[in-house]
Amino acid sequence: ETGVTQTPRHLVMGMTNKKSLKCEQHLGHNAMYWYKQSAKKPLELMFVYSLEERVENNSVPSRFSPECPNSSHLFLHLHTLQPEDSALYLCASSLGGGSTGELFFGEGSRLTVL
Amino acid sequence: DQQVKQNSPSLSVQEGRISILNCDYTNSMFDYFLWYKKYPAEGPTFLISISSIKDKNEDGRFTVFLNKSAKHLSLHIVPSQPGDSAVYFCAATIFSSGSARQLTFGSGTQLTVLP
Numbered sequence: 001e002t003g004v005t006q007t008p009r010h011l012v013m014g015m016t017n018k019k020s021l022k023c024e025q026h027l028g029h030n031a032m033y034w035y036k037q038s039a040k041k042p043l044e045l046m047f048v049y050s051l052e053e054r055v056e057n058n059s060v061p062s063r064f065s066p067e068c069p070n071s072s073h074l075f076l077h078l079h080t081l082q083p084e085d086s087a088l089y090l091c092a093s094s095l096g097g098g099s100t101g102e103l104f105f106g107e108g109s110r111l112t113v114l
Numbered sequence: 115d116q117q118v119k120q121n122s123p124s125l126s127v128q129e130g131r132i133s134i135l136n137c138d139y140t141n142s143m144f145d146y147f148l149w150y151k152k153y154p155a156e157g158p159t160f161l162i163s164i165s166s167i168k169d170k171n172e173d174g175r176f177t178v179f180l181n182k183s184a185k186h187l188s189l190h191i192v193p194s195q196p197g198d199s200a201v202y203f204c205a206a207t208i209f210s211s212g213s214a215r216q217l218t219f220g221s222g223t224q225l226t227v228l229p
Contacts, residue, residue, distance in 0.1 A: 004157070040123065042116065043158075043203065043219040056216065090157055102148065103217060105157030 003027045006091050006106035014114050015081060021109045023074040023091030032074040033103065034066060035090040043090065049074060081113045117141045118206050120220035128228050133191040135223050137204030140185065144206040148217065149178060149189050152201045161202075162189070194227045201225070 004025045013019050025032065034046040048056035049068040063085075065077040074091055088110050092103040119138045127133045137147075145166040150158035164171040164178045164187065171178050177190045191198055204220040 006157075040221060042118065042221045045216060045218075048216065092157075102160040102163065103150075103158075105150075105159070107155065107157045 003104050004091060004093055004106035006089075006109050008109060009107065010110045010112075012112045012114065013078070013081065015083070017081075018077070018079040020078065021076040021089055021091075021111075023076075023106055025072055025074075025091075025093040025104070027093055027104060029093035029095050029104070030071050031094045032068060032071075033092040033094075034074065034076050035092060035105075037088040037090060037108070047076075078111075081111075083113050086111055086113045115140070116221070117144075118204055118218050118220040120202075120204055120223050122223050123221070124224040124226070126226045126228060127194045129196055130193045133189075133194045133198065133225055133227065135189040135191075135202050135204075135225065137187050137189075137220055138185060139187075139206050141206070141208075141218075142185065143208045144218075145209050146207050147178070147180060147187050148205045148207075149176075150203040150205060150219075151198075152203065152222070158203055191225075194225075196227045196229050199225055199227050 007022045031050045033048050035043045036046055037043050045058050046060045047066040052068050063080050067075040088108045090108045091106040094103050117140050148163040149161040151161045152158040162173050162176050162178050164180050169180050180187045201222040201224050203222045205217040207217050
């Protein structure tokens with residue numbers, strides 16, 4: 001079992017659908033992240049949760065709604081998405097505080113919006 | 115405006131030779147730098163890092179060099195192996211005593227090592 005697990009690995013949805021991406025980490029970390037990777041672009045940080053509190057929201061549209069019920073689980077709720085939201089969504093976790101900040105990534109959820 | 119730039123989208127190198135991947139940054143507040151490697155259908159994995167108090171860090175075949183005055187870092191892989199073929203991302207951060215750390219990533223360089 002990998003340290004950071006994301007489900008589903010692939011998701012196709014219409015613009016009117018509501019779906020959720022799930023992330024689970026088994027590393028005992030206390031910070032979790034959502035990143036978006038579009039083709040030929042840098043990974044874009046979307047949300048950061050530390051100790052289950054959201055500490056960063058990088059101007060992400062409200063059609064993306066994160067949820068962190070505990071330090072091991074992170075969700076990204078999706079509704080009324082646009083075709084340009086099609087991308088690879090990566091979850092990551094890390095030890096916060098004085099750690100050197102290496103992120104441990106999941107394998108990603110490939111999202112296609114029709 | 116991208117604060118971390120990888121200007122070469124791709125690089126091809128012969129097996130056994132040196133691979134040099136470059137990264138430039140604009141934010142002088144960055145004080146910790148990391149390289150990640152990503153294979154297709156997998157998430158990025160941490161490779162090597164360097165603090166701004168150093169100018170070189172070595173781990174086996176991988177060496178990262180940091181030139182703070184030029185705001186430039188590079189990753190050297192010697193000798194290159196076909197299994198090194200992947201996308202390499204450079205990342206930078208500002209050290210913080212807070213409970214989470216934000217990384218700013220470059221757009222990646224696709225390395226292909228030819229047998």
